[in-house]
Amino acid sequence: MLKQLENILKNFNEKIKSVKNPTELEEVKKVYAGKESPLNEVLKSMKSAAVEEKKAVGVKANEVKTHIFGHINSLNEKFKHEELKKQLENEKVDLSMPGLNLKMGSKHPLNLVIEEISDIFTELGFDMVAGTEYETDDFCFQKLNLPIGHPARDMQDTFYIDNNTVLRTHCTNMTARMLTDLSKLGAKEKNLAAISFGNVYRRDDDDATHSHQFMQIDGFAVGKKISFANLKWILEYMCKRLFSENTEIRMRPSYFPFTEPSVEVDITCITCQGKGCKICKFTGWIEILGSGLIAPEVIELNGLDPKEVGGLAFGIGVERVAMLKYGIKNIRDFYENDIKFLNQFKFFGN
Ligand SMILES: [Zn+2]
Structure with missing residues (x-):
């Protein structure tokens, strides 16, 4: 048996010398390290050998096994290493190649304004809500103190989808929706502050400062002790944050069907201070925005008691703020997606 083992070793050594690639190595492995290898055959036949011989053969067989497996493994490693080297050489980076010209996009100026105003109000504790642009006459008008036939509906020439559905003319529809939801909640304290933003649609004449589609941010706060002073503080704070610390506000009496009293808010001209x-x-x-205290009729129309709940509300034209903030003359610039125009905003808020 020892002789047999010597022969196995000799044959293996000769075979392994001629191995040139992984396929040939696999062949040798199959023959010398597989289940039916000559080494395994010898080990099987050991059962019938004498004890002394078993011991000597065992030691030798172990030596042969270590030798065979060691050689196969090291050759395997060598082939793997060569393969990797080849691969790395193929993937070598050519530093002389010209680079890719990656173009960075920029945020749209209207989004910049929305983000900035949202940040201010989120910090003040207002919730942000998304609204629907497709609204019932009820939530767009009737629950906001604009019954059918009300003359103020002419202020907002409306796109009707059918007799009862409109493209919303203001984001204030969300105020009506949230007040109605609040009345149904049955909470003891009726406190809520939120802003909504999005597209609104009116059949306004198209000129340099008006468009049939524009964006609004609408905000409101309701609670037991909401006063005109709260409204003034909030709007002044927002204008100072939005334009500059030196910005002053001025309130002029106005009329909106859903607020009483109503005011238009002006800021000190940012061009001439x-x-x-x-x-x-x-x-x-x-002029920058419209606002007021929510009219008791509106509180009532949405299921709340005006003796218990008061509120403030304001509506901001996003385009108007963006035009003032960035000195844009024509409202259509916002919608034409002219790359040259949009690229100017690369360094704002990105
Ligand atoms: Zn001025």
Whole structure:
């Protein structure tokens, strides 16, 4: 048996010398390290050998086995290493090749304004809600104190989908929806503050400052002790954050069907700092938004008790703010997706 083992070793050594690639190695492995290898045959026949011989053969067989497996493994490693080397050589980076010209996009100026205003109000504790642009007459008008036939509906020439459905003319539809939801909640304290934003549609004349589709941010807060002072503080804070610390606000009495009292809010002209220029028509002031305290009728129409709940509301034209903030003259620039126009906003808020 020892002789047999010597022969196996000799044959293996001769075979392994001629191995040149992994396929040939696999063949040798199959013959010398497989289940039916000559080594295994010898080990099987050991059962019938004498004890002394068993011992000597066992030691030798172990030596042969270690030798065979060791050689196969090291050759295997060598082939793997060569393969990897070849692969790395093929994938070598050519540093002389010209680089790719990656173009970075920029945020749209309207989105920049929305993000900025959302940040301000989120910090103040307002919720952000998404609304629907497709709205019932009920939530767009009736629950906001604009019954059918009300003359103020003319202020907002409306696109009707059918007799009862419109493309919303303001984001205030979400105020009606949330007040109605609040009335159904049955909570003891009726406190809620939220802003919604999105597209609104009106059949306004198209000119440089008006478009039939534009964006609004609408906000409201309701609670037991909401006052006009709260409204003034919130709007002043927002304008200072949005434009500059030196910005002052001025409130002028106005009319909106859903607020009482209602005010238009002006800010000191950001071009001339209030001194008077062409932009502000030499008044030093620029109109920026509409607001007021939510009318008791609106509170009632949405299922709440005006004796228990009061509220403030405001609506901001996103395009208007963006035009003032970035000095844009034509509202259509926002919708034409001219790369040259959009690229100017690369360094704002990105
Ligand atoms: Zn001015």
